[in-house]
Amino acid sequence: MKVTVKVPGTCGELVQGVIDGTNFHITCPIDIYSYVTVIVDERFKEIKSNQVGNKAITAIQKTFSYFNYDGGAEISINSDLLRGKGMASSTADIVATIIASTLAIGERIDIKLITEIALSIEPTDGSFLAGIVAFDHLQGKRLIKLGEIDPIPILIFDIGGQVDTLNFNARSNLARLNLLREREVDRAYKLVVEGIQIGDKRLIGQGATLSSLSNQAVLFKPYLTKLLELAKVEDAILGINVAHSGTLIGILVNNQKDSLEILSKIKSNLPRLNHLITTKIINGGYQILKER
Template sequence: MRKKVTVKVPGTCGELMQGIIAGVNLQISCPIDLYSTVTMTRIDSEAGIKIKEEAEKTKLAIEKTLDYYNYDLQNLGLQVDLQSELLVGKGMASSTADIVASIIATMTILGVEVDIKIVQEIAVSIEATDGCFLSGLTAFNHLQGQQLAKLGSVKTPLPLLIFDCGGTINTTQFNAQADLARLKLAKEKQAKQAYQLIVRGIKEGNNRLIGQGATLSSQANQSILYKPQLTKILQVVEAEKKVLGINIAHSGTLIGVLLNSKDKLGEIKENISSQITDIDYVTNTKLINGGYEIRR
């Protein structure tokens, strides 16, 4: 068994698309260059999990992983340090990144092979799970924890401006809405079009198609979670050739502006911030390929 391990999992700026297609819930995550990092140390002289009190889901993920492999906490001591660059309740997949990083760290500490199917199973038993920990870009059923299709990878990271519409959203409560399935089905045509554009864009290395698909999915989601700032941003950037498209957190408060280069990043950010007063600038980062990293 290992004595210490560190696992990094990227967060997201929401999704490139999300919806129901042919009766299946799916999303394509928008992984970004910001992370949750879990460092886990095995302490043979102690027992139980030492972790900060507010990390309840992370602790539960560790307990479920230990239980899956039939390890008794009375005979195992774990010190867990959790560091995150992700905002909570905004749509950055902060819980998913924490949960998945802790599951993979636990598997590694125990000396068992990291099995992604088991990771997905444990994670989704706690809450709806983002696919940001899977390599590349993936079509993922976030409600059932199933990888539906490997779509490929972006050839180079894409600059991304992130803005926040304000407030927070509880993802569990959001997904429990009684009429959510009906609302998703009503926009199935747009979801399918968005999916096809993004899949084609990834396959062909055409980032503009990815941006078009993301924009379409963002607009279609207005009937589910309305963001008044979305229309305003689209108006501000509609003539800007550097902008590939707009993506959102479909169950969060974030709006992302995808760019084909950093050339006018500062200017575009200032244009949006100065013309839209009811939105907060968060940061600039990059759309990257998903995946986790283990540091031994």
């Protein structure tokens, strides 16, 4: 059996923090993907890969172990997502591997099982879940489907460097800092939820901006203040989001035709800020591309 699955990456999160003692984020999936192909054949005796990372290997091993499958497989990953930036690249690889390997050995997809295996490997983004969700990326205690959205154009910038997700979440001061920003995070959460429910993209942008600002005490983003100043005078800018544990800044734009003009103004005002890509925020969820 050969199966190919794709899972979207992210531009960080729309909101991230702690409410009532539970870690969570609101997903910000984008139209950029990781593609994983798993081939299972009774002649295979081991897991072979095309330079696949250890996390994907661990994912297929844990999946096979759960289903008591003792054969081998060939796995390949083709990803358009950058590492260490906050694009949920590892989540996309891991989850796509779990789904592809599950289907390749003839088993059924179980979202709860996928979540449990992924979380046993590392903190996990909810981008593989349908629509936009609030999700506990550390323990899976919270999963709330907030709804569906129309695509939102987004300009994605990178401040440089990399952030290791495991090290970030192991910081000794993280719990204290999240507690201090809980009120702002709660307000941001409510704004985004309302925006999704009534289809108001500007409310979504306002909530994302509030969460981004409150996260400056946790992981500071240079350029954010100047981008906010620009957003105040440019009606086409809906808001600003960040990778709360990464290096990305996203500019949510009202429509596609305004993207070039806003990009030009940002480049003029902040020439050192690296523009990675212009894409769109979409509804999350995995897709099975091939199964034979």
